[in-house]
Amino acid sequence: MPLTLEQLNAASLAEFTALLDGTYEHSPWIAEAASARRPFASLAALQLAMAQVLREAGKARQLALIRAHPELAGKAMVSRTLTAESTNEQGKAGLTDCTPEEFAKIQQLNADYNARFGWPFILAVRGPRGTGLDRHQIIQTFERRLAGHPDLEFAECLRNIHRIAQIRLNDKFGHVPGDGNQVWDWAERLARHSDPGFAEAGQLTVTYLTDAHRACARDLAAWMRDECGFDSVHIDAVGNVVGVYEGSDRAAPRLLTGSHYDTVRNGGKYDGRLGIFVPMAVVRALQREGRRLKHGLEVVGFAEEEGQRYKATFLGSGALTGHFDTAWLDQQDADGVTMRDAMRAAGLPAELAAIAALQRDPARYLGFVEVHIEQGPVLNEIDLPLGVVTSINGSVRYLCEITGQASHAGTTPMNRRRDAAAAAAQLVLYLEARAASVPDLVGTVGMLEVPAGSINVVPGRCRFSLDIRATTNAVRDACEADTLAELERTCKRRGLQWRAERTLSAPAAPSAPAWQRRWEAAVRELGLPAFRMPSGAGHDAMKLHEVMPQAMLFVRGQNSGISHNPLESTANDDIELAVRAFGHLYEHL
Numbered sequence: 001m002p003l004t005l006e007q008l009n010a011a012s013l014a015e016f017t018a019l020l021d022g023t024y025e026h027s028p029w030i031a032e033a034a035s036a037r038r039p040f041a042s043l044a045a046l047q048l049a050m051a052q053v054l055r056e057a058g059k060a061r062q063l064a065l066i067r068a069h070p071e072l073a074g075k076a077m078v079s080r081t082l083t084a085e086s087t088n089e090q091g092k093a094g095l096t097d098c099t100p101e102e103f104a105k106i107q108q109l110n111a112d113y114n115a116r117f118g119w120p121f122i123l124a125v126r127g128p129r130g131t132g133l134d135r136h137q138i139i140q141t142f143e144r145r146l147a148g149h150p151d152l153e154f155a156e157c158l159r160n161i162h163r164i165a166q167i168r169l170n171d172k173f174g175h176v177p178g179d180g181n182q183v184w185d186w187a188e189r190l191a192r193h194s195d196p197g198f199a200e201a202g203q204l205t206v207t208y209l210t211d212a213h214r215a216c217a218r219d220l221a222a223w224m225r226d227e228c229g230f231d232s233v234h235i236d237a238v239g240n241v242v243g244v245y246e247g248s249d250r251a252a253p254r255l256l257t258g259s260h261y262d263t264v265r266n267g268g269k270y271d272g273r274l275g276i277f278v279p280m281a282v283v284r285a286l287q288r289e290g291r292r293l294k295h296g297l298e299v300v301g302f303a304e305e306e307g308q309r310y311k312a313t314f315l316g317s318g319a320l321t322g323h324f325d326t327a328w329l330d331q332q333d334a335d336g337v338t339m340r341d342a343m344r345a346a347g348l349p350a351e352l353a354a355i356a357a358l359q360r361d362p363a364r365y366l367g368f369v370e371v372h373i374e375q376g377p378v379l380n381e382i383d384l385p386l387g388v389v390t391s392i393n394g395s396v397r398y399l400c401e402i403t404g405q406a407s408h409a410g411t412t413p414m415n416r417r418r419d420a421a422a423a424a425a426q427l428v429l430y431l432e433a434r435a436a437s438v439p440d441l442v443g444t445v446g447m448l449e450v451p452a453g454s455i456n457v458v459p460g461r462c463r464f465s466l467d468i469r470a471t472t473n474a475v476r477d478a479c480e481a482d483t484l485a486e487l488e489r490t491c492k493r494r495g496l497q498w499r500a501e502r503t504l505s506a507p508a509a510p511s512a513p514a515w516q517r518r519w520e521a522a523v524r525e526l527g528l529p530a531f532r533m534p535s536g537a538g539h540d541a542m543k544l545h546e547v548m549p550q551a552m553l554f555v556r557g558q559n560s561g562i563s564h565n566p567l568e569s570t571a572n573d574d575i576e577l578a579v580r581a582f583g584h585l586y587e588h589l
Helices: 005-010 013-019 028-037 043-056 059-067 084-092 100-117 135-146 150-173 178-190 211-228 274-289 315-321 326-330 339-345 352-356 420-436 473-494 513-525 540-544 572-587
Strands: 232-235 241-245 254-260 297-302 365-373 386-392 394-403 441-444 461-470 497-506 532-535 550-555
Touching: 005 013, 005 043, 013 028, 028 043, 043 059, 043 150, 059 150, 084 150, 100 135, 100 150, 178 211, 178 274, 178 572, 211 232, 211 241, 211 274, 211 297, 241 274, 254 274, 254 540, 274 297, 274 365, 274 572, 297 315, 315 540, 326 339, 365 513, 365 540, 365 572, 386 513, 386 572, 394 420, 394 473, 420 441, 420 461, 420 473, 441 473, 461 473, 473 497, 513 550, 513 572, 532 550, 540 550, 550 572
Parallel strands: 254 297, 254 365, 365 550, 386 532
Antiparallel strands: 232 241, 241 297, 386 550, 394 461, 394 497, 441 461
């Protein structure tokens, strides 16, 4: 019989430890210490308590736990001395059926990894879906992480240990994250579509109104209609996919939600798309139960947010707020195709009147909420699956150029140089220190180029970018002013010229307090703390913020939270919690 929380909460210390035996490899002390934190209101709360015990235990005990794990396809597997849990996991990943070549490869990787780090390689081989990674994925991950920094790799091993424990607890409790699995499967199915040139390389790229983009829109519309039971579904004049699940009171204002389904080049499967699938799963459950809540739910898969094909960002959500820039229609992509022609080729009207008609009346909506993968490492580092967003950072961007004098690297004395690259380097370090001096402020020089540079020439020109973000406009603007002033001082002192073109200025979007509290209540209902955090990335919620209250929920990503990258991932259990949190928020409007 599956274990229950009631049984666990009522158990003696010895019984509690015995019931959780094997959750953490050869480490019953973790369960023993977690028992003092009872009662547990949810399986997620139990998982968090055990993760906190390990985090508080110190590096020596953490290292001992890592070393308690067997090597993948190692001697213990061959001699059949693995624990029952490890045998099950390695078997599901097919490691018990390695070819001689695969076995030899893994053995060499094990030896190389141990030699480099001093502990065995840890990977949750049952993967983010719980059904098992294949041997190719395991070897690929092994090779990638072998090149990692020891501190980062130590933390990644612990994160994988927690994921292993999470899956083992699911087995003990008979818990199947059905909604999380459904969302995970939708993400995999939608990722089949990718633009030419990227698809052949196995990379995910979906840019505005390409064939892959239109295929994604058709799939989303079909799944909303056929698999979830939305009352109405359509693709609008800019390519947004709009699904409506009516409330019991059709005169009542709706809740608006959604995110984008386009991607960056060679991106991940969850950025944006998670925020479409999570509310879809909520509607699917309600429709299967034959239930309607008072307020209707409108889910929008925004057609464009990333600005990859055209120099237009938040195109999809901007159309809903009435901020579609008509000049965008005449923009050309890299192949000379205007947005107007791309729209017509996609069967869209490409007419200003049709686009203007998409503007929503804020009075017809309660507000806008968005679920999004975190795109960062914070939730990973504190072992939390969900975070409540307090504000979306305001940002400003510049393209800059410093001009000095190109000269011979061997014959120009150091005190006679007008080195443009050295000045830019000085500014990079200034911005790094300036941003680090204030909480929730970040500054980045992501592009740095010496045009026509040569190894034996003092750089006469240097081009670079500036990206400054903060949770408030005042903090962002102060850093912007200080950085430009430092640029001017540096160039004046060095006898250089400079120019800076502002290419973007987006105001901060603080979460509406009432809606932030709703997310916090939904997270606490899951037995988890409501961790508050800012968003450093831009989101469609920034556009909706201009016309109605908004708030966001972040979901933990795997692989140190990396995003805009094929390694972007999240686990079915974390997705399940996001679906339940969204359902709670919607249920308690």
